[in-house]
Amino acid sequence: MMAAAGPERARILVTRKMMPDAERRIAASFRASLNPDDRPMSPAEILARAAEHDGILLTSFDKLGPDFIPALPPSIRIIATHSVGYDHLSIPQAREKGIAVTNTPGVLTDATADIALLLILGAARGASWGDRMVRENRWGDTTLVSPLGHDVSGRRLGILGMGRIGQAVAKRARAFGMALHYHSRRPVAAGDEHGARYHARFEDMLPHCDFLSINCASTPETRGIVNAASIALLPDGAIVVNTARGDIVDDDALIGALASGKLAAAGLDVFRGEPRIDPRYRALDNVFLLPHIGSATPGTRSAMAHKCIDNLEQFFRGERPADLLT
Template structure:
């Protein structure tokens, strides 16, 4: 029997995925609760054939300048790849794969959870109930309806389109901004805005669904917040880097933005402490793709890519420059 390839594995996955790794590879598991530091990852990758990482691992130019020559492929357990310097990887001839498609529905579901949680004040309601205050004679905890409202989607890729599909079922009118206009079949009646400012002006609800990049960094800052209708509701399942936290916190405090639902944060797992005191911030710890089914599919797709590259076959979801 031929030797199994050596795989540096930066985290653990679902039991099915872990079992496949143990069966088909010679794994070097991260034994710690904490993510590997870059130097620990480099050490684990020394002599390995492949490396499996996630967005907590930063694979920058330094990483690729120090990475062992033995590594033939890198897979990230994510659709997002802003944590990887692709140009540096490709300059060294190392293909990088990601996991598009399999997490689209789970992430769009969390988009709805955030829209509903923020608009129906689910965090305040939970707090009231748990502190023994069922209701107050001075007034009920009133939120804002989705029915008939405009949902603006900034970044209309796979997840944006899946969110649009769900939002339509809730009676929302979908508008979007994207680098290019979708086909009518993909649009499903959503209204295209060529520039983001025009989208913001109509968005009673706004969902951030663009990848993090230099172009999208701090898209949600005061200058753009001021274009939204007063009392707009904002959600983010994409990347924290799309938001200027201080500006959003200021707008949530003043009520300029009525509520926010956030699953991702700049600098996560640390987050701006200003969010923690806000009753109108509905916060989740990056659980967009976190279902058993989705996480298993992501792991399997990551391993399919690694195996394909190592066996010289076409890999299903490699990233291009």
């Protein structure tokens, strides 16, 4: 793995504004081009500016497209993405071009798992419509029988993807006395399942899910896996929450199931094509919507940025970055 002479000489393009402590560190460690105004850059602008740099620190907010990596100039040796997911980058293309790619696993586990529990509770107990009733001065419309939410404690939770975040969700759900089930490519080590029952087939888990929490990576195998066929296998009145990636869900199928009553509710922090989401979600009263804030705490965003800088410093010292994907 070839690298520049050292961090102090490497030129790094930072596409979005980061937490202040991280910006101070990267400015001290590299010849860094920061984005203090947090102005979104188009792929064309990033490519044009990349010619003056050795590496790029970018984010999942940057909508790059399939032609981005092939068009990068030869000067770019590494891309550090300020995210765990890397579906916005083509790892095979980067590998073919000899560009190192790193991500930020581990540091946003708790924050994202907290949001998953918020979505479970918010979707089940009607947080969005309850908030609107108070704001719109409609509190007086409540009766003993309407509107009503749904119980969480003691219900069955299925977890799609039992990695770090899925395990953290399971740990939290146990506090609500939920019966846990999970599906992933293989069983996790004993103790990491937090009492959850493993299902080798996704379809076999679904009938046991009063709640389905989506925590898997977006891959060719998982994109669109929550679709009309899989939703049909859920119990009537189930609730779906997603803190992973929007393209794991078929929007037509989910919206149809919410409108028909097949699903009682959904809680979504991620969407296909975000922030330009399917407008039909906004018209549904039984959806609790968040703007992809799973990692949005000062401590988590700072830790993610520092992990990016760690990887960049390791690379330009000629070391293997801890979070290398290529």
